[in-house]
Amino acid sequence: MxxxxxxxxxxxxxxxxxxxxxxxxxxxxxxxxxxxxxxKPPPAGVDITGDGLTEPLRLRADSHPAHVLAVIDQVNWFGRTGAASGPKPADLGPKYTIVVLAGDAPKQTFDLYPLAKGGPRAFRPAKQPDSRKTSAGWFLGRLNMSETLRTAGVPLERQFDTVSGGVGGGERVIPEDSLNPGRDIDAAISELQRLLLLNAGVLLVITAGLAGIALLIRRRTR
CATH class of the missing domain: 1.20.5 (Single alpha-helices involved in coiled-coils or other helix-helix interfaces)
Structure with a gap:
């Protein structure tokens, strides 16, 4: 056992x-x-071509992470469908085409118009580099599109009407001289002085009139 x-x-x-x-x-x-x-996924990148660029502007996440993220942020919020038509060609201004990459492989492309009349515009072509199915459409762009592209290296004039957002921040919209409190106080005092002088003149006229009426009544009652 x-x-x-x-x-x-x-x-x-x-x-x-x-x-x-x-x-x-x-x-x-x-x-x-x-x-x-x-x-490990390949690093992201962006290629930019367009007006004033003699050769593509190549930005990569390992060397320009802030600029790559800022440029991608201009287009990564678009919906599946956009407007069927955009502004008139004469109102679009300079055009810049961006290609979003994963490593060396292009994935998406967009046409940006940062100086379009009525605000920045973006166009997404139906034909995309990675053969994904999408529809062509126009979209309203972010207000800081011009400053984002300029800071990334695109030859654009600095825009002083940008309020906030994007690389480069914003600028004061109200002129500096309109924020002078001393000038406003002086103007208010001048208005007050004119009002006081006008009131004094009215009182003087009324007093003179009353004195004249009293004198006339006194003469008639004698």
Whole structure:
């Protein structure tokens, strides 16, 4: 009886050891396969071409991360459908085409018009570099589109009517001389002085009139 128990315990120990060894060798293999199946994604980038650029402006996330994110932020919020038509060609102004890349592979392209009349505009062509299915459409652009492109290297004049947002921030919209409190106080005092002089003149005329009436009544009652 004791011998049977010992043989049974030995068989259980052998099976347990084999299972542990099998699990120990399988886990690294699975981890290795998982590591090969999830490679590091390629860095993002943006290529910009358009008016005033003699060669494409190539921005990459590893060297210009802030500029890449700012430019992509101009187009990454568009919906699936846009307006069927945009402004008149004469009202669009300079055109800049941006291509969004993943590594060296182009993924999306957009046409930006930062100086369009009525505000910046963007156009998404139906034909995209990665052959994705999308519809052509026009979109209203962000107000800081011009400043974002300018800061990224596009030859655009600085815009002083930008309120906020984007790389480069914004500028004061109200002229500095209109915020002078001393000038406003002086103007208010001048108005008050003119009002006081006018009131004094009216009182003087009324007093003279009353004096004249009193004199006339006194003469008639004698």
């Amino acid at each position: 004791v011998g049977k128990v010992r043989r049974l315990l030995g068989m259980v120990a052998a099976v347990t050891a084999a299972a542990v060894l099998g699990f120990g060798t399988a886990a690294p293999a699975e981890a290795s396969r998982a590591g090969r199946a999830a490679p």
